[in-house]
Amino acid sequence: xxxxxxxxxxxxxxxxxxxxxxxxxxxxxxxxxxxxxxxxxxxxxxxxxxxxxxxxxxxxxxxxxxxxxxxxxxxxxxxxxxxxxxxxxxxxxxxxxxxxxxxxxxxx
Amino acid sequence: xxxxxxxxxxxxxxxxxxxxxxxxxxxxxxxxxxxxxxxxxxxxxxxxxxxxxxxxxxxxxxxxxxxxxxxxxxxxxxxxxxxxxxxxxxxxxxxxxxxxxxxxxxxxxxxxxxxxxxxxxxxxxxxxxxxxxxxxxxxxxxxxxxxxxxxxxxxxxxxxxxxxxxxxxxxxxxxxxxxxxxxxxxxxxxxxxxxxxxxxxxxxxxxxxxxxxxxxxxxxxxxxxxxxxxxxxxxxxxxxxxxxxxxxxxxxxxxxxxxxxxxxxxxxxxxxxxxxxxxxxxxxxxxxxxxxxxxxxxxxxxxxxxxxxxxxxxxxxxxxxxxxxxxxxxxxxxxxxxxxxxxxxxxxxxxxxxxxxxxxxxxxxxxxxxxxxxxxxxxxxxxxxxxxxxxxxxxxxx
Numbered sequence: 445x446x447x448x449x450x451x452x453x454x455x456x457x458x459x460x461x462x463x464x465x466x467x468x469x470x471x472x473x474x475x476x477x478x479x480x481x482x483x484x485x486x487x488x489x490x491x492x493x494x495x496x497x498x499x500x501x502x503x504x505x506x507x508x509x510x511x512x513x514x515x516x517x518x519x520x521x522x523x524x525x526x527x528x529x530x531x532x533x534x535x536x537x538x539x540x541x542x543x544x545x546x547x548x549x550x551x552x
Numbered sequence: 553x554x555x556x557x558x559x560x561x562x563x564x565x566x567x568x569x570x571x572x573x574x575x576x577x578x579x580x581x582x583x584x585x586x587x588x589x590x591x592x593x594x595x596x597x598x599x600x601x602x603x604x605x606x607x608x609x610x611x612x613x614x615x616x617x618x619x620x621x622x623x624x625x626x627x628x629x630x631x632x633x634x635x636x637x638x639x640x641x642x643x644x645x646x647x648x649x650x651x652x653x654x655x656x657x658x659x660x661x662x663x664x665x666x667x668x669x670x671x672x673x674x675x676x677x678x679x680x681x682x683x684x685x686x687x688x689x690x691x692x693x694x695x696x697x698x699x700x701x702x703x704x705x706x707x708x709x710x711x712x713x714x715x716x717x718x719x720x721x722x723x724x725x726x727x728x729x730x731x732x733x734x735x736x737x738x739x740x741x742x743x744x745x746x747x748x749x750x751x752x753x754x755x756x757x758x759x760x761x762x763x764x765x766x767x768x769x770x771x772x773x774x775x776x777x778x779x780x781x782x783x784x785x786x787x788x789x790x791x792x793x794x795x796x797x798x799x800x801x802x803x804x805x806x807x808x809x810x811x812x813x814x815x816x817x818x819x820x821x822x823x824x825x826x827x828x829x830x831x832x833x834x835x836x837x838x839x840x841x842x843x844x845x846x847x848x849x850x851x852x853x854x855x856x857x858x859x860x861x862x863x864x865x866x867x868x869x870x871x872x873x874x875x876x877x878x879x880x881x882x883x884x885x886x887x888x889x890x891x892x893x894x895x896x897x898x899x900x901x902x903x904x905x906x907x908x909x910x911x912x913x914x915x916x917x918x919x920x921x922x923x924x925x926x927x928x929x930x931x932x933x934x935x936x937x938x939x940x941x942x943x944x945x946x947x948x949x950x
Binding site: 492496497498499500505508509 | 601841866868875877917918919920921922923926945946947
């Protein structure tokens with residue numbers, strides 16, 4: 445494991461989303477309810493920035509073309525491609541990310 | 553019990569309907585009859601990424617052969633349907649076809665400008681149209697676009713990105729006026745001009761001539777605009793000519809379950825003017841997202857699993873480096889409330905009528921549009937001061 449401190453919970457408090465750079469990875473952090481999720485920032489569909497999107501009913505909505513992602517798996521509703529995700533750990537006020545992307549099996 | 557379905561048409565609504573039938577476990581026969589020689593494909597990239605040569609055919613294709621084989625779906629391509637009577641379909645050649653349920657998803661075709669015909673005139677609807685136009689969009693080429701709607705604006709943007717010189721002729725005072733109204737159409741005019749387009753508004757086209765390498769468009773003011781190629785994007789006409797015995801009114805009329813006036817025959821997508829409970833009347837729109845959702849709704853209705861189609865419409869356009877999005881439907885409004893910076897092309901505009909949110913239009917604010925879409929659906933009456941406030945979280949209004 446290679447946990448990297450990426451942000452503080454406080455930074456996520458106001459807008460509930462934040463773009464961070466960890467190593468060579470552009471990562472979008474989202475605070476959904478009490479849980480922090482990390483997804484690759486660049487949308488798998490048309491390269492828009494997920495951190496400029498919104499959280500709606502517990503899902504991440506890409507600002508480009510309204511693809512709707514499950515923040516835990518990166519799966520997109522009604523679409524084949526899958527958004528890479530990252531493991532997240534929160535300790536006290538610090539958000540740690542493991543910058544090795546995870547890709548769920550492609551849905552059909 | 554439905555055991556056979558015929559889909560007439562081969563676009564987005566048709567493809568999504570077919571996929572939905574199979575996804576929902578329908579195991580009867582499915583036959584799709586399309587006039588095009590290609591299987592169904594996505595059209596939005598034809599004026600953008602595909603036209604620019606950034607995407608290939610495979611990325612557009614919605615029903616690849618292998619999927620059809622695996623899912624026992626028969627595609628009958630290159631087949632024009634000359635008549636639909638009841639649940640009976642007459643192809644231009646071959647035997648009549650019938651099924652337990654029929655879906656009409658015949659889409660539309662570009663509206664032609666009378667008198668504007670020739671070797672240098674282009675319309676855009678199909679992959680073949682896009683392939684042909686791409687060859688014209690070379691650096692330094694002079695491109696005249698007639699019509700400042702979405703197709704015209706996107707072609708203008710793509711042509712500029714490929715180094716062409718572009719003149720857009722629009723008959724209304726601003727581009728996209730019918731969709732967005734004068735105020736936001738004006739913002740789009742500024743965006744086009746900032747992108748290097750010679751945009752001329754309030755200009756009608758009264759004549760056209762070609763001589764040698766030159767295409768010459770004559771305008772109502774008596775001027776002549778010359779170019780190497782002329783792209784006409786002046787809207788589309790729904791393909792209803794083959795339908796006999798159906799209630800028609802700028803499209804085929806359907807209820808909120810996609811049912812036409814003929815029992816057992818459904819319609820979806822660009823061709824269908826649908827009763828929309830949220831707007832309280834029948835509307836016909838030509839959006840990708842609507843075609844998908846409507847095709848899905850029709851398939852569910854065919855399977856007896858229908859629910860009223862009430863989704864507020866949503867569409868996007870990518871042009872001049874900006875992502876434009878619109879949700880809802882506003883013919884009339886008494887206030888437009890803006891959050892963000894119009895001059896920076898970074899904002900969302902809310903269309904209010906008697907306080908009720910009718911629609912929203914945004915540049916580079918798709919996240920906010922997702923929320924606005926829900927607010928439109930809920931017939932929300934948001935506080936204008938809250939809408940305007942950049943620091944206020946829109947999701948709090950849900």
